[in-house]
Amino acid sequence: MPNQYLSRRVAGLKPSGIRKFFDIAATMKDVISLGIGEPDFTTPEPILQAGIRSLQRGETHYTSNYGIIELRRALAFHLEKHYGVRYNPDNEIIITVGGSEALNLAAIALLNPGDEVLIPSPCFVSYQAGVILAGGVAVEAPCRMENNFDIDPDQLRAAITPRTKAILIGFPNNPTGAVASRENLLEVAKMAEEHDLIVISDEIYDRLVYGVKHVCFPAIPGAHDRTLLLGGFSKDYAMTGWRIGYAAGPEHLIKGLLRVHQYMVMSAPTMSQAAALEALLKGEPHVQQMVAEYDRRRNLIVSGLNQIGLPTFEPRGAFYAFPKVDVTGLDDETFCNRLLEEEHVAIVPGNSFGLGGEGFARCSYATGYDQLEEALERIERFVGKI
Ligand SMILES: Cc1ncc(COP(=O)(O)O)c(C=O)c1O
Structure with a gap:
């Protein structure tokens, strides 16, 4: 059915770029997702x-x-x-x-x-x-x-x-x-x-x-x-x-x-x-524990991405790293699509987050340390192939 019944406001909304990546990732085995914006911890x-x-x-x-x-x-x-x-x-x-x-x-x-x-x-x-x-x-x-x-x-x-x-x-x-x-x-x-x-x-x-x-x-x-x-x-x-x-x-x-x-x-x-x-x-002690673990992962991913050659600014809050991926010659959308298809790592193209995001990609480090290490290896292999 065409969208003629939906209001112009709703019909005109772009679907979330994040959702699209999850839908593709859900069809694959062995995907490491750095795509999701939520803590991997269970509620304390x-x-x-x-x-x-x-x-x-x-x-x-x-x-x-x-x-x-x-x-x-x-x-x-x-x-x-x-x-x-x-x-x-x-x-x-x-x-x-x-x-x-x-x-x-x-x-x-x-x-x-x-x-x-x-x-x-x-x-x-x-x-x-x-x-x-x-x-x-x-x-x-x-x-x-x-x-x-x-x-x-x-x-x-x-x-x-x-x-x-x-x-x-x-x-x-x-x-x-x-x-x-x-x-x-x-x-x-x-x-x-x-x-x-x-x-x-x-x-x-x-x-x-x-x-x-x-x-x-x-x-x-x-x-x-x-x-x-x-x-x-x-x-x-x-x-x-x-x-x-x-x-x-x-x-x-x-x-x-x-x-x-x-x-x-x-x-x-x-x-x-x-x-x-x-x-x-x-909740305070639990927050402190989670922050300490996020910080450990933050250090790993930020230095890892920089070493791979994807310039990454040092984030001081939340649980995201935002590497510049277009230095590889690929735009953010292509980089993320190919990374997902070829190495089964899900990250989100920066353009999903509006102006200023183009050329970057969001990597959530609200995921286990081992998973992050594996994801970095796969990203490195992928960047080596471009
Ligand atoms: C910046 C920001 N604000 C608000 C929210 C909404 O969070 P919730 O509705 O789960 O409280 C999110 C979730 O990703 C977020 O990243």
Whole structure:
């Protein structure tokens, strides 16, 4: 059947480049996948048990639309403790179905048709889609390897128009692993103030940083009152399947998100809220263990890729390496397709993540050390054949 019944918004969306690779990889034996953006760890045991206990207590009902107050309180405490940002748990935090829902709520709650959202890219594939589905226009401002894939304030400033409503930033970054410098974040805050923009800051990888301190955007002077902070438990606590995240911001904005959330999902999964509470209360040692292991793998893959001759910037956050693959003479799409076909290693072409991603590829190191070693051998063999 042709697509005539689908809305133009949906019919016009590009299918995710990541999905395409998984579909091909799923048909092959012995594939090593560095394609997926999720922790290979199972959720730490105490967190698992808290979810199970919640179910056993019969907590199988809806919760408050905002989410359980214990979780909101713990989150407010956590954000203040780590970053010095303050939110009132009563009305400035909403618990969502993953960071994904938080992103969509923000877009729907903020955007009128045709409103523009500036997005430093390459970025998480759902940013552009979330904006488009909400009727907005995604305007990308590319980040460059020469600048450590940090935000380029000049590019952003140059892209501001009278239709610009918001800036959507995501650091530590998927797919580059970049963290944003405090200096550039200050510039973003200034720009937002000058042009009366809202900043949506997706900080879902906030705890996964290596040798640097995460700068929480609303902690930047002047930023708090015009920022929606998005976060979640999927990455930091290895909880992707629980579908639990949050948004925090000034009451008047959170009220808008709540209105959408009430009609769309009512409340985040109840057992997942109990598990997320445990993650905040008891998860720290587990986070530290996972970060130490990611760091070991990060060192392996970054030096391995560089040695193979694929220039790779040193990522300081998340769990991705982003080598420049077009130095081989192949574009990113061809490189990844052939690597998958010839050596059965799945990585994702950089162009899937928007402008600035072309010529690169995303390799997730949220996979076992041995697998990474084997993948590097195969990549080396492949590059040798080109
Ligand atoms: C930057 C970023 N934000 C948000 C998400 C959404 O995560 P979830 O909906 O599992 O919380 C992801 C997942 O890949 C991500 O990479």
